[in-house]
Amino acid sequence: MSGDLASTNRSKNQALVTYVVLPFIFLTVALLGGLRVSSESHAFMFLPPSLITLVLAILLLILFVRGRLIETRSLIAGTNPPLTNVTHIWMLLTLFFACAQAFNSVLPERGLLHWLFSFFFLWTLWNNQFSSFDARRLLRSLVVLFGTAFVLKHMLLASLYSADGGLLKRLTGALVSGVTLGALDAEQFAPATGYISFFTLGLYLVGLILISFTHPQTTSTDLAVTPSNES
Secondary structure, eight states: OOHHHHHHHHHHHHHHHIIIIHHHHHHHHHHHHTTBTTTTOOOOEOOOOOOOHHHHHHHHHHHHHHHTTTTTTHSSOHHHHHHHHHHHHHHHHHHHHHHHHHHHHSSSSSSSHHHHHHHHHHHHHHTTTSSSHHHHHHHHHHHHHHHHHIIIIIIIIIHHTTTTTHHHHHHHHHHHHHHTTTTTTOBBOOOOOHHHHHHHHHHHHHHHHHHHHHSSSHHHHHHHHHHHHHH
16 A cells, blocks of 8 residues: 555656656746846846757757657657647757757857857767767766856856956956957856856756656666676
């Protein structure tokens, strides 16, 4: 009797996370990922995802499927009720836009730096398409990937081009901008933008972790298969 009750509660909690919590988290990420705070007026600005972030989001979703973080065959199947398929499609759509806006939050907004960061993400995701990994390894690599981009943009570059920095920082920023003829110039935002991006990336990773716990059978299956592939 207790086993049936535990199974029922587990199913209810899984449904709550899949149909309510995850879409809410990913919609929040999609909103905050494009949010910027002006350094002058401190007004909020929303930057829509660029085309390159949509391409990166598609590559990342393919990695989610290959790494068995999400099982499209079980989420969208002819044996599922129509409403279940619709809610799963909605969750996948919110995940797609959350991925795009997660990239948007750590990409420089313009100039050569924007394309350097984009090439870094594109090269990494493309190489991973031909690598063998499981869901846990994929999540760890995403933490390193987004963490590195966050530190470079919101800590290193923001400090280098900040108008409130010291004399040495301003001279270094001006020197870099002058040598590269403005190609490495970065748009300046208020420090609150970095905090928003940090919260956005943290919430995004929490959503991905919830997916792995909501569908534990995919992770366990992949972990069981991986050693045999390596041998």
